[in-house]
Amino acid sequence: MSSLYDLAGPADAGAPGPSDPSDPSDPSGARDVVAFARVAAAAGLGARWPGQVALLGPGAAGAAAGSLLGGAVEPASLDLSAVLDRSAAGGLVDVEFDDAAAVRAGLACGGRASILVQPIGALPPEVLSALAHRRPTAVLTRLDDPALPTRAPAPPGDPAYGDPDSPDSLARSLLERGEPADAVAETASGRMLVSVYVPAPHLVVVGSGALATALGAQLALLGWSSAEVTGLDDALAAVDALGPGDGVLMVDHSADVDGPVLARALRGGVGYVAALGSRRTQAARRERLRAIGVDEASIERLRGPAGLDIGSRTPAEIAVAIVAEMLSVRASTSGAALRDTTGHLNAGRP
Known part of the structure:
Protein backbone atom coordinates (compact mmCIF):
# COMPACT_ATOMS: atom_id res chain seq x y z
CA MET A 1 0.00 0.00 0.00
CA SER A 2 1.19 3.50 -0.75
CA SER A 3 0.33 6.89 0.68
CA LEU A 4 0.38 10.48 -0.47
CA TYR A 5 2.79 11.07 2.41
CA ASP A 6 5.34 9.01 0.48
CA LEU A 7 5.78 12.06 -1.75
CA ALA A 8 7.67 13.76 1.07
CA GLY A 9 10.08 10.89 1.63
CA PRO A 10 10.26 8.39 4.52
CA ALA A 11 9.01 9.55 7.90
CA ASP A 12 12.24 8.56 9.62
CA ALA A 13 14.38 10.68 7.38
CA GLY A 14 15.81 13.70 9.10
CA ALA A 15 16.30 15.55 5.84
CA PRO A 16 14.02 16.45 2.96
CA GLY A 17 13.09 13.68 0.55
CA PRO A 18 13.65 13.66 -3.21
CA SER A 19 11.57 16.81 -3.56
CA ASP A 20 12.28 19.40 -0.93
CA PRO A 21 9.31 19.59 1.50
CA SER A 22 10.30 23.17 2.25
CA ASP A 23 9.15 23.99 -1.29
CA PRO A 24 5.72 22.32 -1.41
CA SER A 25 4.86 24.02 -4.68
CA ASP A 26 7.34 21.82 -6.55
CA PRO A 27 6.51 18.11 -6.28
CA SER A 28 8.12 17.33 -9.63
CA GLY A 29 11.08 15.47 -8.22
CA ALA A 30 9.12 13.40 -5.72
CA ARG A 31 10.28 9.89 -6.52
CA ASP A 32 9.56 10.43 -10.23
CA VAL A 33 5.84 10.39 -9.48
CA VAL A 34 3.70 12.04 -12.15
CA ALA A 35 0.19 11.00 -11.11
CA PHE A 36 -1.87 9.56 -8.30
CA ALA A 37 -4.95 7.36 -8.31
CA ARG A 38 -7.64 6.94 -5.67
CA VAL A 39 -11.05 5.31 -5.41
CA ALA A 40 -13.79 7.84 -6.16
CA ALA A 41 -16.77 5.52 -5.65
CA ALA A 42 -17.41 1.87 -4.88
CA ALA A 43 -20.42 -0.42 -4.58
CA GLY A 44 -20.36 -3.96 -3.22
CA LEU A 45 -16.90 -5.52 -2.76
CA GLY A 46 -17.54 -6.08 0.94
CA ALA A 47 -15.07 -3.58 2.41
CA ARG A 48 -13.61 -0.11 2.06
CA TRP A 49 -10.03 1.08 2.21
CA PRO A 50 -10.13 4.83 2.86
CA GLY A 51 -7.03 6.79 2.09
CA GLN A 52 -5.49 4.24 -0.27
CA VAL A 53 -3.51 5.84 -3.08
CA ALA A 54 -1.46 4.50 -5.98
CA LEU A 55 1.46 6.65 -7.12
CA LEU A 56 2.25 6.42 -10.83
CA GLY A 57 5.53 6.96 -12.65
CA PRO A 58 5.98 8.45 -16.13
CA GLY A 59 5.08 6.58 -19.32
CA ALA A 60 2.84 3.63 -20.07
CA ALA A 61 5.28 1.31 -18.31
CA GLY A 62 6.11 3.75 -15.56
CA ALA A 63 6.78 2.34 -12.13
CA ALA A 64 3.85 2.38 -9.76
CA ALA A 65 3.74 2.19 -5.98
CA GLY A 66 0.76 0.96 -4.05
CA SER A 67 -2.49 -0.68 -4.98
CA LEU A 68 -6.19 0.04 -4.59
CA LEU A 69 -9.22 -1.80 -3.19
CA GLY A 70 -7.10 -3.67 -0.67
CA GLY A 71 -4.69 -4.90 -3.33
CA ALA A 72 -7.35 -6.06 -5.79
CA VAL A 73 -6.39 -3.38 -8.32
CA GLU A 74 -2.78 -2.99 -9.39
CA PRO A 75 -2.17 0.20 -11.39
CA ALA A 76 -0.23 -1.63 -14.09
CA SER A 77 -3.13 -3.98 -14.77
CA LEU A 78 -5.36 -1.06 -15.75
CA ASP A 79 -2.71 1.12 -17.41
CA LEU A 80 -3.95 4.02 -15.34
CA SER A 81 -1.25 6.27 -16.78
CA ALA A 82 -3.05 6.08 -20.15
CA VAL A 83 -5.80 8.21 -18.62
CA LEU A 84 -3.43 11.18 -18.65
CA ASP A 85 -2.70 10.58 -22.32
CA ARG A 86 -6.37 11.14 -23.07
CA SER A 87 -6.74 14.20 -20.84
CA ALA A 88 -4.09 16.23 -19.06
CA ALA A 89 -6.56 16.77 -16.22
CA GLY A 90 -6.99 13.03 -15.68
CA GLY A 91 -10.21 11.08 -15.51
CA LEU A 92 -12.15 8.12 -14.15
CA VAL A 93 -11.57 4.43 -14.83
CA ASP A 94 -14.39 1.99 -14.05
CA VAL A 95 -13.62 -1.52 -12.81
CA GLU A 96 -16.05 -4.34 -12.11
CA PHE A 97 -15.74 -7.72 -10.42
CA ASP A 98 -18.21 -10.59 -10.56
CA ASP A 99 -18.30 -12.76 -7.45
CA ALA A 100 -15.77 -15.28 -8.78
CA ALA A 101 -13.31 -12.58 -9.87
CA ALA A 102 -13.79 -10.78 -6.57
CA VAL A 103 -12.86 -13.88 -4.56
CA ARG A 104 -9.77 -14.43 -6.71
CA ALA A 105 -8.76 -10.82 -6.05
CA GLY A 106 -9.22 -11.22 -2.31
CA LEU A 107 -12.50 -9.31 -2.07
CA ALA A 108 -15.50 -10.51 -0.09
CA CYS A 109 -17.99 -10.17 -2.94
CA GLY A 110 -18.48 -8.72 -6.39
CA GLY A 111 -19.03 -5.07 -7.10
CA ARG A 112 -17.73 -2.10 -9.01
CA ALA A 113 -15.59 0.94 -8.43
CA SER A 114 -14.55 4.15 -10.15
CA ILE A 115 -10.89 5.09 -9.89
CA LEU A 116 -9.84 8.71 -10.29
CA VAL A 117 -6.44 9.39 -11.87
CA GLN A 118 -4.92 12.89 -11.69
CA PRO A 119 -1.51 14.47 -12.25
CA ILE A 120 0.50 15.26 -9.14
CA GLY A 121 0.35 18.89 -10.20
CA ALA A 122 -3.37 18.90 -9.38
CA LEU A 123 -2.55 18.86 -5.66
CA PRO A 124 -2.74 22.42 -4.28
CA PRO A 125 0.23 23.93 -2.40
CA GLU A 126 -1.62 23.80 0.93
CA VAL A 127 -2.02 20.04 0.59
CA LEU A 128 1.60 19.50 -0.47
CA SER A 129 2.77 21.52 2.52
CA ALA A 130 0.67 19.39 4.88
CA LEU A 131 2.04 16.21 3.32
CA ALA A 132 5.62 17.45 3.67
CA HIS A 133 5.07 18.17 7.38
CA ARG A 134 3.12 14.94 8.01
CA ARG A 135 -0.09 16.70 8.98
CA PRO A 136 -3.64 15.58 8.21
CA THR A 137 -5.09 17.14 5.08
CA ALA A 138 -8.03 16.89 2.71
CA VAL A 139 -8.41 17.04 -1.07
CA LEU A 140 -11.68 18.13 -2.72
CA THR A 141 -12.25 17.28 -6.40
CA ARG A 142 -15.29 18.14 -8.51
CA LEU A 143 -16.06 14.90 -10.35
CA ASP A 144 -18.63 16.19 -12.85
CA ASP A 145 -16.32 18.83 -14.31
CA PRO A 146 -14.01 17.50 -17.09
CA ALA A 147 -11.24 19.73 -15.74
CA LEU A 148 -11.50 17.94 -12.37
CA PRO A 149 -10.79 21.10 -10.35
CA THR A 150 -9.08 20.13 -7.12
CA ARG A 151 -8.54 22.23 -4.00
CA ALA A 152 -7.96 22.18 -0.29
CA PRO A 153 -10.83 22.89 2.14
CA ALA A 154 -11.88 26.53 2.38
CA PRO A 155 -10.00 28.53 5.04
CA PRO A 156 -11.71 30.49 7.84
CA GLY A 157 -13.37 33.60 6.43
CA ASP A 158 -14.33 31.95 3.18
CA PRO A 159 -18.16 31.76 2.72
CA ALA A 160 -17.91 27.99 2.23
CA TYR A 161 -16.15 27.62 5.58
CA GLY A 162 -19.24 28.54 7.57
CA ASP A 163 -21.75 26.66 5.41
CA PRO A 164 -22.70 23.47 7.31
CA ASP A 165 -23.94 21.86 4.09
CA SER A 166 -20.78 22.50 2.10
CA PRO A 167 -18.24 19.81 1.21
CA ASP A 168 -15.75 21.93 3.14
CA SER A 169 -17.74 21.35 6.32
CA LEU A 170 -17.76 17.62 5.55
CA ALA A 171 -13.99 17.69 5.08
CA ARG A 172 -13.50 19.40 8.46
CA SER A 173 -15.72 16.90 10.26
CA LEU A 174 -13.83 13.99 8.70
CA LEU A 175 -10.49 15.54 9.60
CA GLU A 176 -11.63 15.89 13.21
CA ARG A 177 -12.07 12.11 13.38
CA GLY A 178 -8.35 11.68 12.83
CA GLU A 179 -8.71 8.83 10.35
CA PRO A 180 -8.40 8.48 6.57
CA ALA A 181 -11.77 8.84 4.86
CA ASP A 182 -13.38 9.12 1.43
CA ALA A 183 -16.84 10.57 0.80
CA VAL A 184 -18.81 12.06 -2.07
CA ALA A 185 -20.85 15.20 -1.36
CA GLU A 186 -23.74 16.20 -3.62
CA THR A 187 -23.60 19.92 -4.39
CA ALA A 188 -25.57 22.28 -6.63
CA SER A 189 -22.84 22.00 -9.26
CA GLY A 190 -22.37 18.23 -9.06
CA ARG A 191 -20.54 15.60 -7.07
CA MET A 192 -17.52 16.53 -4.96
CA LEU A 193 -15.07 13.83 -3.89
CA VAL A 194 -13.71 14.55 -0.41
CA SER A 195 -10.59 12.57 0.46
CA VAL A 196 -9.03 12.89 3.90
CA TYR A 197 -5.45 11.77 4.45
CA VAL A 198 -3.87 11.11 7.82
CA PRO A 199 -0.28 9.85 8.09
CA ALA A 200 0.28 6.46 9.69
CA PRO A 201 1.82 7.11 13.11
Whole structure:
Protein backbone atom coordinates (compact mmCIF):
# COMPACT_ATOMS: atom_id res chain seq x y z
CA MET A 1 0.00 0.00 0.00
CA SER A 2 1.19 3.50 -0.75
CA SER A 3 0.33 6.89 0.68
CA LEU A 4 0.38 10.48 -0.47
CA TYR A 5 2.79 11.07 2.41
CA ASP A 6 5.34 9.01 0.48
CA LEU A 7 5.78 12.06 -1.75
CA ALA A 8 7.67 13.76 1.07
CA GLY A 9 10.08 10.89 1.63
CA PRO A 10 10.26 8.39 4.52
CA ALA A 11 9.01 9.55 7.90
CA ASP A 12 12.24 8.56 9.62
CA ALA A 13 14.38 10.68 7.38
CA GLY A 14 15.81 13.70 9.10
CA ALA A 15 16.30 15.55 5.84
CA PRO A 16 14.02 16.45 2.96
CA GLY A 17 13.09 13.68 0.55
CA PRO A 18 13.65 13.66 -3.21
CA SER A 19 11.57 16.81 -3.56
CA ASP A 20 12.28 19.40 -0.93
CA PRO A 21 9.31 19.59 1.50
CA SER A 22 10.30 23.17 2.25
CA ASP A 23 9.15 23.99 -1.29
CA PRO A 24 5.72 22.32 -1.41
CA SER A 25 4.86 24.02 -4.68
CA ASP A 26 7.34 21.82 -6.55
CA PRO A 27 6.51 18.11 -6.28
CA SER A 28 8.12 17.33 -9.63
CA GLY A 29 11.08 15.47 -8.22
CA ALA A 30 9.12 13.40 -5.72
CA ARG A 31 10.28 9.89 -6.52
CA ASP A 32 9.56 10.43 -10.23
CA VAL A 33 5.84 10.39 -9.48
CA VAL A 34 3.70 12.04 -12.15
CA ALA A 35 0.19 11.00 -11.11
CA PHE A 36 -1.87 9.56 -8.30
CA ALA A 37 -4.95 7.36 -8.31
CA ARG A 38 -7.64 6.94 -5.67
CA VAL A 39 -11.05 5.31 -5.41
CA ALA A 40 -13.79 7.84 -6.16
CA ALA A 41 -16.77 5.52 -5.65
CA ALA A 42 -17.41 1.87 -4.88
CA ALA A 43 -20.42 -0.42 -4.58
CA GLY A 44 -20.36 -3.96 -3.22
CA LEU A 45 -16.90 -5.52 -2.76
CA GLY A 46 -17.54 -6.08 0.94
CA ALA A 47 -15.07 -3.58 2.41
CA ARG A 48 -13.61 -0.11 2.06
CA TRP A 49 -10.03 1.08 2.21
CA PRO A 50 -10.13 4.83 2.86
CA GLY A 51 -7.03 6.79 2.09
CA GLN A 52 -5.49 4.24 -0.27
CA VAL A 53 -3.51 5.84 -3.08
CA ALA A 54 -1.46 4.50 -5.98
CA LEU A 55 1.46 6.65 -7.12
CA LEU A 56 2.25 6.42 -10.83
CA GLY A 57 5.53 6.96 -12.65
CA PRO A 58 5.98 8.45 -16.13
CA GLY A 59 5.08 6.58 -19.32
CA ALA A 60 2.84 3.63 -20.07
CA ALA A 61 5.28 1.31 -18.31
CA GLY A 62 6.11 3.75 -15.56
CA ALA A 63 6.78 2.34 -12.13
CA ALA A 64 3.85 2.38 -9.76
CA ALA A 65 3.74 2.19 -5.98
CA GLY A 66 0.76 0.96 -4.05
CA SER A 67 -2.49 -0.68 -4.98
CA LEU A 68 -6.19 0.04 -4.59
CA LEU A 69 -9.22 -1.80 -3.19
CA GLY A 70 -7.10 -3.67 -0.67
CA GLY A 71 -4.69 -4.90 -3.33
CA ALA A 72 -7.35 -6.06 -5.79
CA VAL A 73 -6.39 -3.38 -8.32
CA GLU A 74 -2.78 -2.99 -9.39
CA PRO A 75 -2.17 0.20 -11.39
CA ALA A 76 -0.23 -1.63 -14.09
CA SER A 77 -3.13 -3.98 -14.77
CA LEU A 78 -5.36 -1.06 -15.75
CA ASP A 79 -2.71 1.12 -17.41
CA LEU A 80 -3.95 4.02 -15.34
CA SER A 81 -1.25 6.27 -16.78
CA ALA A 82 -3.05 6.08 -20.15
CA VAL A 83 -5.80 8.21 -18.62
CA LEU A 84 -3.43 11.18 -18.65
CA ASP A 85 -2.70 10.58 -22.32
CA ARG A 86 -6.37 11.14 -23.07
CA SER A 87 -6.74 14.20 -20.84
CA ALA A 88 -4.09 16.23 -19.06
CA ALA A 89 -6.56 16.77 -16.22
CA GLY A 90 -6.99 13.03 -15.68
CA GLY A 91 -10.21 11.08 -15.51
CA LEU A 92 -12.15 8.12 -14.15
CA VAL A 93 -11.57 4.43 -14.83
CA ASP A 94 -14.39 1.99 -14.05
CA VAL A 95 -13.62 -1.52 -12.81
CA GLU A 96 -16.05 -4.34 -12.11
CA PHE A 97 -15.74 -7.72 -10.42
CA ASP A 98 -18.21 -10.59 -10.56
CA ASP A 99 -18.30 -12.76 -7.45
CA ALA A 100 -15.77 -15.28 -8.78
CA ALA A 101 -13.31 -12.58 -9.87
CA ALA A 102 -13.79 -10.78 -6.57
CA VAL A 103 -12.86 -13.88 -4.56
CA ARG A 104 -9.77 -14.43 -6.71
CA ALA A 105 -8.76 -10.82 -6.05
CA GLY A 106 -9.22 -11.22 -2.31
CA LEU A 107 -12.50 -9.31 -2.07
CA ALA A 108 -15.50 -10.51 -0.09
CA CYS A 109 -17.99 -10.17 -2.94
CA GLY A 110 -18.48 -8.72 -6.39
CA GLY A 111 -19.03 -5.07 -7.10
CA ARG A 112 -17.73 -2.10 -9.01
CA ALA A 113 -15.59 0.94 -8.43
CA SER A 114 -14.55 4.15 -10.15
CA ILE A 115 -10.89 5.09 -9.89
CA LEU A 116 -9.84 8.71 -10.29
CA VAL A 117 -6.44 9.39 -11.87
CA GLN A 118 -4.92 12.89 -11.69
CA PRO A 119 -1.51 14.47 -12.25
CA ILE A 120 0.50 15.26 -9.14
CA GLY A 121 0.35 18.89 -10.20
CA ALA A 122 -3.37 18.90 -9.38
CA LEU A 123 -2.55 18.86 -5.66
CA PRO A 124 -2.74 22.42 -4.28
CA PRO A 125 0.23 23.93 -2.40
CA GLU A 126 -1.62 23.80 0.93
CA VAL A 127 -2.02 20.04 0.59
CA LEU A 128 1.60 19.50 -0.47
CA SER A 129 2.77 21.52 2.52
CA ALA A 130 0.67 19.39 4.88
CA LEU A 131 2.04 16.21 3.32
CA ALA A 132 5.62 17.45 3.67
CA HIS A 133 5.07 18.17 7.38
CA ARG A 134 3.12 14.94 8.01
CA ARG A 135 -0.09 16.70 8.98
CA PRO A 136 -3.64 15.58 8.21
CA THR A 137 -5.09 17.14 5.08
CA ALA A 138 -8.03 16.89 2.71
CA VAL A 139 -8.41 17.04 -1.07
CA LEU A 140 -11.68 18.13 -2.72
CA THR A 141 -12.25 17.28 -6.40
CA ARG A 142 -15.29 18.14 -8.51
CA LEU A 143 -16.06 14.90 -10.35
CA ASP A 144 -18.63 16.19 -12.85
CA ASP A 145 -16.32 18.83 -14.31
CA PRO A 146 -14.01 17.50 -17.09
CA ALA A 147 -11.24 19.73 -15.74
CA LEU A 148 -11.50 17.94 -12.37
CA PRO A 149 -10.79 21.10 -10.35
CA THR A 150 -9.08 20.13 -7.12
CA ARG A 151 -8.54 22.23 -4.00
CA ALA A 152 -7.96 22.18 -0.29
CA PRO A 153 -10.83 22.89 2.14
CA ALA A 154 -11.88 26.53 2.38
CA PRO A 155 -10.00 28.53 5.04
CA PRO A 156 -11.71 30.49 7.84
CA GLY A 157 -13.37 33.60 6.43
CA ASP A 158 -14.33 31.95 3.18
CA PRO A 159 -18.16 31.76 2.72
CA ALA A 160 -17.91 27.99 2.23
CA TYR A 161 -16.15 27.62 5.58
CA GLY A 162 -19.24 28.54 7.57
CA ASP A 163 -21.75 26.66 5.41
CA PRO A 164 -22.70 23.47 7.31
CA ASP A 165 -23.94 21.86 4.09
CA SER A 166 -20.78 22.50 2.10
CA PRO A 167 -18.24 19.81 1.21
CA ASP A 168 -15.75 21.93 3.14
CA SER A 169 -17.74 21.35 6.32
CA LEU A 170 -17.76 17.62 5.55
CA ALA A 171 -13.99 17.69 5.08
CA ARG A 172 -13.50 19.40 8.46
CA SER A 173 -15.72 16.90 10.26
CA LEU A 174 -13.83 13.99 8.70
CA LEU A 175 -10.49 15.54 9.60
CA GLU A 176 -11.63 15.89 13.21
CA ARG A 177 -12.07 12.11 13.38
CA GLY A 178 -8.35 11.68 12.83
CA GLU A 179 -8.71 8.83 10.35
CA PRO A 180 -8.40 8.48 6.57
CA ALA A 181 -11.77 8.84 4.86
CA ASP A 182 -13.38 9.12 1.43
CA ALA A 183 -16.84 10.57 0.80
CA VAL A 184 -18.81 12.06 -2.07
CA ALA A 185 -20.85 15.20 -1.36
CA GLU A 186 -23.74 16.20 -3.62
CA THR A 187 -23.60 19.92 -4.39
CA ALA A 188 -25.57 22.28 -6.63
CA SER A 189 -22.84 22.00 -9.26
CA GLY A 190 -22.37 18.23 -9.06
CA ARG A 191 -20.54 15.60 -7.07
CA MET A 192 -17.52 16.53 -4.96
CA LEU A 193 -15.07 13.83 -3.89
CA VAL A 194 -13.71 14.55 -0.41
CA SER A 195 -10.59 12.57 0.46
CA VAL A 196 -9.03 12.89 3.90
CA TYR A 197 -5.45 11.77 4.45
CA VAL A 198 -3.87 11.11 7.82
CA PRO A 199 -0.28 9.85 8.09
CA ALA A 200 0.28 6.46 9.69
CA PRO A 201 1.82 7.11 13.11
CA HIS A 202 5.60 7.01 13.35
CA LEU A 203 7.57 6.58 16.58
CA VAL A 204 11.15 7.81 16.90
CA VAL A 205 13.07 5.87 19.55
CA VAL A 206 16.07 7.84 20.81
CA GLY A 207 18.51 5.22 22.00
CA SER A 208 19.07 1.57 21.20
CA GLY A 209 18.55 -1.89 22.61
CA ALA A 210 16.09 -4.75 22.79
CA LEU A 211 13.16 -2.44 23.53
CA ALA A 212 13.56 -0.61 20.22
CA THR A 213 13.38 -3.95 18.38
CA ALA A 214 10.30 -5.02 20.35
CA LEU A 215 8.61 -1.69 19.66
CA GLY A 216 9.23 -2.08 15.93
CA ALA A 217 7.52 -5.47 15.95
CA GLN A 218 4.57 -4.22 18.01
CA LEU A 219 4.06 -1.12 15.85
CA ALA A 220 4.21 -3.18 12.66
CA LEU A 221 1.11 -5.07 13.81
CA LEU A 222 -0.76 -1.76 13.70
CA GLY A 223 0.65 -0.71 10.35
CA TRP A 224 2.71 1.96 12.13
CA SER A 225 6.43 2.55 11.74
CA SER A 226 9.41 3.34 13.93
CA ALA A 227 13.00 4.48 13.68
CA GLU A 228 15.88 4.02 16.11
CA VAL A 229 18.26 6.98 16.30
CA THR A 230 21.28 7.79 18.43
CA GLY A 231 23.14 11.03 18.95
CA LEU A 232 21.81 14.54 19.33
CA ASP A 233 21.96 15.71 15.72
CA ASP A 234 20.23 12.63 14.28
CA ALA A 235 17.58 12.72 17.00
CA LEU A 236 16.76 16.39 16.42
CA ALA A 237 16.53 15.84 12.66
CA ALA A 238 14.19 12.87 13.15
CA VAL A 239 11.97 14.83 15.56
CA ASP A 240 11.72 17.73 13.12
CA ALA A 241 10.10 15.40 10.57
CA LEU A 242 7.27 14.39 12.93
CA GLY A 243 3.70 15.63 13.16
CA PRO A 244 0.89 15.62 15.73
CA GLY A 245 0.02 11.97 15.07
CA ASP A 246 3.57 10.76 15.72
CA GLY A 247 5.62 10.05 18.81
CA VAL A 248 9.04 10.25 20.45
CA LEU A 249 10.33 7.82 23.07
CA MET A 250 13.47 8.82 24.96
CA VAL A 251 15.51 5.77 25.96
CA ASP A 252 18.84 7.62 26.16
CA HIS A 253 19.57 8.92 29.67
CA SER A 254 22.28 11.40 28.61
CA ALA A 255 21.54 14.90 29.86
CA ASP A 256 23.03 16.47 26.74
CA VAL A 257 20.61 14.50 24.55
CA ASP A 258 17.32 14.09 26.40
CA GLY A 259 16.77 17.76 27.28
CA PRO A 260 17.19 19.27 23.79
CA VAL A 261 15.34 16.43 22.05
CA LEU A 262 12.38 16.36 24.42
CA ALA A 263 12.16 20.16 24.32
CA ARG A 264 12.10 20.11 20.51
CA ALA A 265 9.38 17.44 20.49
CA LEU A 266 7.20 19.18 23.09
CA ARG A 267 7.51 22.60 21.46
CA GLY A 268 7.07 21.17 17.98
CA GLY A 269 3.67 19.66 18.69
CA VAL A 270 4.63 15.99 18.46
CA GLY A 271 1.56 14.16 19.75
CA TYR A 272 3.13 11.53 22.02
CA VAL A 273 6.30 12.42 23.92
CA ALA A 274 7.52 9.85 26.44
CA ALA A 275 10.65 8.81 28.28
CA LEU A 276 11.93 5.71 30.05
CA GLY A 277 13.58 5.84 33.44
CA SER A 278 12.92 5.88 37.16
CA ARG A 279 10.84 8.54 38.83
CA ARG A 280 14.06 10.19 40.02
CA THR A 281 15.28 10.28 36.42
CA GLN A 282 11.96 11.76 35.30
CA ALA A 283 12.18 14.51 37.92
CA ALA A 284 15.70 15.37 36.78
CA ARG A 285 14.56 15.52 33.17
CA ARG A 286 11.75 17.88 34.04
CA GLU A 287 14.17 20.17 35.85
CA ARG A 288 16.42 20.21 32.78
CA LEU A 289 13.43 21.14 30.61
CA ARG A 290 12.53 24.01 32.94
CA ALA A 291 16.13 25.19 32.88
CA ILE A 292 16.06 25.55 29.10
CA GLY A 293 12.78 27.45 29.15
CA VAL A 294 10.14 24.84 28.38
CA ASP A 295 6.81 25.98 29.85
CA GLU A 296 4.90 23.93 32.41
CA ALA A 297 2.00 23.14 30.09
CA SER A 298 4.41 21.53 27.63
CA ILE A 299 6.26 19.66 30.38
CA GLU A 300 2.93 18.24 31.56
CA ARG A 301 2.60 16.53 28.17
CA LEU A 302 5.72 14.45 28.84
CA ARG A 303 4.79 10.84 29.56
CA GLY A 304 7.38 9.57 31.97
CA PRO A 305 7.78 6.88 33.06
CA ALA A 306 6.49 5.77 29.66
CA GLY A 307 3.70 3.24 29.26
CA LEU A 308 0.52 2.09 30.94
CA ASP A 309 0.63 0.23 34.25
CA ILE A 310 0.05 -3.36 33.10
CA GLY A 311 2.85 -5.06 35.04
CA SER A 312 5.21 -5.29 32.08
CA ARG A 313 8.76 -6.54 32.67
CA THR A 314 10.26 -7.91 29.45
CA PRO A 315 11.06 -5.74 26.42
CA ALA A 316 8.08 -7.20 24.55
CA GLU A 317 5.74 -6.48 27.46
CA ILE A 318 7.09 -2.95 27.90
CA ALA A 319 6.55 -2.38 24.17
CA VAL A 320 2.89 -3.35 24.57
CA ALA A 321 2.50 -0.90 27.47
CA ILE A 322 4.10 1.96 25.53
CA VAL A 323 2.17 1.38 22.31
CA ALA A 324 -1.07 1.09 24.30
CA GLU A 325 -0.33 4.44 25.93
CA MET A 326 0.38 6.02 22.54
CA LEU A 327 -2.95 4.69 21.28
CA SER A 328 -4.69 6.14 24.32
CA VAL A 329 -3.06 9.56 23.86
CA ARG A 330 -3.99 9.65 20.17
CA ALA A 331 -7.60 8.82 21.03
CA SER A 332 -7.72 11.14 24.08
CA THR A 333 -8.93 8.32 26.33
CA SER A 334 -8.04 7.46 29.91
CA GLY A 335 -6.38 4.13 29.21
CA ALA A 336 -8.59 2.56 31.90
CA ALA A 337 -10.07 -0.93 31.64
CA LEU A 338 -13.30 -0.94 29.60
CA ARG A 339 -15.00 -2.63 32.55
CA ASP A 340 -14.47 0.54 34.56
CA THR A 341 -15.83 2.91 31.92
CA THR A 342 -19.35 3.75 30.80
CA GLY A 343 -20.91 4.57 27.46
CA HIS A 344 -20.43 2.96 24.07
CA LEU A 345 -17.35 0.82 23.53
CA ASN A 346 -14.63 2.67 21.60
CA ALA A 347 -16.66 5.87 21.97
CA GLY A 348 -13.49 7.81 22.65
CA ARG A 349 -11.97 6.89 19.34
CA PRO A 350 -11.50 9.91 17.08
